[in-house]
Structures are given as C-alpha cells and as structure tokens.
Amino acid sequence: MADLPLIDDYRDLFLGRVPFLDLRAPGEFQRGSFPGAYSLPLMTDDERAQVGTCYKRQGQAAAIELGHRLVSGRVREARMRAWLDWARDHPDGVLYCWRGGLRSQTVQAWLAEAGVVVPRVRGGYKALRRFLIDELEHGLAQAPLVLVAGATGCGKTRVVEALDQSIDLEGLAHHRGSSFGHLPEPQPSQIDFENALSIALLRRLAAAGEAASSRPLFLEDEGRLIGRIALPENLRQRMHEAPLVLVEEPVEARTQVVLEDYILDLGERYRARLGAEAGDALHRQRLLDGLDRIRKRLGGARHQRLRALMEAAFAAQVAGRGIDAHRAWIDALLRDYYDPMYRYQLDQRQGEILFRGSRQAVIDFARELAAC
Numbered sequence: 001m002a003d004l005p006l007i008d009d010y011r012d013l014f015l016g017r018v019p020f021l022d023l024r025a026p027g028e029f030q031r032g033s034f035p036g037a038y039s040l041p042l043m044t045d046d047e048r049a050q051v052g053t054c055y056k057r058q059g060q061a062a063a064i065e066l067g068h069r070l071v072s073g074r075v076r077e078a079r080m081r082a083w084l085d086w087a088r089d090h091p092d093g094v095l096y097c098w099r100g101g102l103r104s105q106t107v108q109a110w111l112a113e114a115g116v117v118v119p120r121v122r123g124g125y126k127a128l129r130r131f132l133i134d135e136l137e138h139g140l141a142q143a144p145l146v147l148v149a150g151a152t153g154c155g156k157t158r159v160v161e162a163l164d165q166s167i168d169l170e171g172l173a174h175h176r177g178s179s180f181g182h183l184p185e186p187q188p189s190q191i192d193f194e195n196a197l198s199i200a201l202l203r204r205l206a207a208a209g210e211a212a213s214s215r216p217l218f219l220e221d222e223g224r225l226i227g228r229i230a231l232p233e234n235l236r237q238r239m240h241e242a243p244l245v246l247v248e249e250p251v252e253a254r255t256q257v258v259l260e261d262y263i264l265d266l267g268e269r270y271r272a273r274l275g276a277e278a279g280d281a282l283h284r285q286r287l288l289d290g291l292d293r294i295r296k297r298l299g300g301a302r303h304q305r306l307r308a309l310m311e312a313a314f315a316a317q318v319a320g321r322g323i324d325a326h327r328a329w330i331d332a333l334l335r336d337y338y339d340p341m342y343r344y345q346l347d348q349r350q351g352e353i354l355f356r357g358s359r360q361a362v363i364d365f366a367r368e369l370a371a372c
Contacts, residue, residue, distance in 0.1 A: 004108050007094055008122035010131040014199050015206055019093035021086055021118070023103050024125060032191030034128065035199060038090075040082050042103045043071060064102065080114065083107060087116045100124035129191075132198035139201040140238050142213050146369070147239060147351065148362065149221035150247030152178065152338035153254030153330075155359045156220045159247060162363050165204060165370045166218040172196045175227030177220075180262055180290035182227065184273040184282070193229045215370055218245075244349065245366060246356035251334055258330045262287065263323050284314045298337060306332060 007013065013020075020037040022029055025048040029039040043051065047070045055063035071079065087093065097103035100123045108120045121128060148156045157176075160166045170177050174187045188196070205212040219239065224231060231239070249257075270279035270286075291310060295303045309329035316325040355365045 004112055004117065005119040006100075006122045007119045008127070010121075010128055011135075011202070013094065013121070013128075014132075014202055019090040020121075021083070021090070021093055021095040022125070023095055023097045023107055028098065028125075030189065032129070032189055032195065033125075035192075035196050038086055040079070040086060042079070042097070042107055043067065047071070067102075076110075080110060083111060084114060084116060087111060087118050094119045094121055096121035096124040096128065098124050099126050129195065132195050132202075135202050136194070136198040136232065137234060139198070139205055140234055143201065143205060143217040144214065145238050145242040146216040146218050146354065146366070147221040147242050147244045148218055148247065148366075149244045149346070149349075150249070151254065151334070151342045153251075153258045153334055154247040154249045155254075155257050156247055158257075159359060159362055159366070160218055160220050163218050163366050163370070165208065165215055167197070167200045167204060169197070169220055169222055169231070170226055172200065173226035173229040175229065176261070177222060177226050178290070179293045180287055182286050182290070183266070184270050184279075187227050187229055190229060194232060197232070197235075214372075216366075218366055218370075241350055243352040243354045245354050245362050246346075247359050247362050248356055249359060251331065251339075254334055255327055255330045258334070259323060259326055262330075263317075263326050280318070294337070302336065 012018075014034075017036070020034055022033055022037045022039045023042045024039075025041050025043055025045045026039060027045045029037075029041070033039070047067075050070065051063050051067045054066045095104055095108060095118050097107075100121055104120050104124060108118060111118050123130075148159045150156050157168065157170060160168050170181070172188075173193055174183055174185050175181045176183070187193075201217075204217060208215045219242075221239070221244065222231060224236060267280065267283050270283040273279060274282060288307065288310060291298075291303065291307055298306065306329050309332070310326070313323070313325035313329060317323055354369070355362065357365065
C-alpha cells in the first residue's frame with residue numbers, strides 16, 4: 001500500500017474537476033460532500049457503527065478484523081464490481097475516505113490487486129474540506145464583490161447568469177430566495193453548499209488570473225438565508241459592505257418576470273419531476289404555502305384577498321383559460337408588500353451605488369466594469 005499513489009494538490013483536483021470516489025458511509029456522505037462526487041461506500045452506516053463500537057471496546061486490531069469479516073465474500077465482490085466499474089468509467093478519478101486512512105487504503109489496495117491503480121487523496125475528505133474553508137476565506141478577501149440588487153421581479157438572477165465573472169448563489173442553494181422560492185429538487189446540505197461555493201469562487205478567481213484582485217465578482221444581493229441555507233458569515237460581511245448595481249424595471253415588466261419564473265418555469269419543473277397531476281398540485285400548494293408564511297406581515301385582510309386571487313388564478317389555469325389571472329396577485333404583492341420592504345432595505349445598505357438602470361443596461365455596465 002505504501003507504493004500506491006497519493007495526491008495532495010487539492011487545488012488542482014478542484015480546478016481540474018477530477019472525479020471523486022467517496023468511500024465514506026452513506027450518512028457521512030449525506031452530511032457533506034463535493035459536487036459530482038460518487039458515493040460507493042466501503043461500509044454501510046450499520047457496518048461502520050459496529051466497527052466503531054468494536055474499536056472502543058476491543059481496540060484497533062479487533063475492529064479491523066471485524067471490518068474485513070463484514071465486507072467479505074459476496075458483499076466484497078459486489079462492492080468491488082461497483083468500484084471497478086467506476087474506475088473504468090473515470091480513469092482520471094481519485095478516491096478518499098474521512099481522513100485518508102484505513103478505508104481508502106484498503107479499497108485502493110484491493111483495486112491494485114485487481115490490476116487497477118486509483119490515486120488516494122492524502123488526508124481524505126477532512127483535508128479537502130479544510131482546504132475549501134481556507135480558500136473561501138482567502139478568496140473573499142481577494143475578490144472585489146459587486147452586488148446585483150433591485151426590487152423583486154427585476155430579473156437579478158438573469159443579470160448574474162449573463163455575466164461570466166459571477167456566482168449564482170441561488171443556483172448553488174437550489175432555491176429562489178423568497179417565501180415562494182422552493183424548487184421541486186431538495187436543497188443541498190449546508191456543508192454541500194459551502195463546498196460548492198468555495199469551489200465556484202476558486203474557479204472564478206483562477207479564470208481571472210492576475211486580474212483576480214481587480215476584476216469584480218458579481219453576486220445577487222441576498223439576505224441571511226436562501227431557503228434554509230445560511231450564507232457564511234464572512235461572505236455576509238463582505239456583501240454588506242460591497243458596492244451595488246441596481247436593476248430598475250417597471251412593475252409591469254417585473255410582474256411578467258415573476259409570471260415566467262414562478263408560474264411557467266416552476267410549474268414545468270414540478271410537472272417534469274412529478275408528472276402533470278401531482279406536479280401541478282404541489283406547485284399550487286407550494287405557492288399558497290409561501291403566501292401563508294408571510295400572512296402576519298401582510299395582515300389578515302390583505303392575505304385573504306391575495307390568497308383568493310391566487311386560488312382563482314390556479315383554477316382558471318386548470319380550466320384552460322391561461323395564466324394571465326396570476327398577474328393580479330403578483331402585481332398587488334409587488335406593489336404593496338415587496339416594494340416597500342425593498343426600499344427600506346436599500347436605505348440600510350452601506351455599499352456605494354455604482355450604477356442604476358434597466359436590466360440590459362446593468363448587464364452592459366457590468367461587462368464594461370469587468371473588462372477594465
């Protein structure tokens with residue numbers, strides 16, 4: 001095992017998008033991993049728990065012996081087939097366990113005995129995670145952030161998506177950032193989000209090269225939470241102080257954006273994931289639930305009126321009368337709820353306003369700023 005390859009250039013692994021084979025137990029993988037990592041554990045959660053108990057009571061040698069008994073015979077053969085298949089499909093891949101110890105050493109040795117050599121990450125997942133935590137801190141200190149701000153429905157995410165030197169925080173969080181922002185897909189774990197954010201920042205700064213410390217990195221203005229995902233505190237502090245570009249669009253155009261994003265696009269996502277009937281039902285329920293979550297801030301009478309408008313709009317949609325009825329509750333929600341909140345929040349910001357204009361004007365300005 002000592003002669004088998006070890007890799008500890010973590011930066012190259014992430015920048016090169018090297019495939020990862022994660023040998024930790026399923027529960028460990030669910031708590032946190034890396035984008036695109038494959039979970040093919042050496043042991044199940046139950047097997048790992050048994051080995052851990054044995055280690056505490058009888059020591060390392062007994063625990064290792066138990067592990068080999070649990071993963072033997074047909075169990076080992078089945079897992080070996082999965083590892084060999086993965087190695088064949090990912091000839092440039094690497095493997096790791098929690099700390100680069102016995103689990104990854106064992107699988108690496110078994111694969112080598114079968115004629116397949118796969119490099120092992122020195123320090124395992126723990127070292128990779130530590131690297132990303134440190135890189136996020138370093139990257140945020142280096143990158144000059146500019147926030148894309150604007151009232152709800154102005155298309156901030158569309159601006160971010162149009163810029164090369166940007167990171168889509170809502171995309172990484174699998175959430176659109178409002179009470180109505182739930183997507184059909186589940187959100188990642190907090191650790192998964194932080195890992196993905198650090199990797200995205202690492203790649204953006206690497207792409208900028210020597211200009212990384214002067215070329216702005218554009219982020220959408222966000223609150224403390226995106227759904228249930230919390231922004232790292234160091235990022236929140238940088239965002240609070242960062243300069244802004246403001247997207248300004250008339251309420252009619254913003255209503256159209258909300259209609260496209262939350263009725264058309266979101267509805268299609270639910271149907272694609274769950275089928276037409278179940279998808280439409282859950283889409284409707286999720287939006288009604290989003291309205292209910294802000295009931296206290298809306299006030300009882302306004303909440304009831306908006307809820308009636310939303311229910312009527314969905315009924316009209318089901319009856320084949322199109323989606324235009326949704327404009328009534330969207331327009332009212334923007335004017336009476338989101339716009340006053342946006343104006344208040346903008347007044348609290350410390351960052352300088354660099355530019356304000358239409359969505360396309362902001363995109364053009366941001367591109368010129370990034371090219372300087």
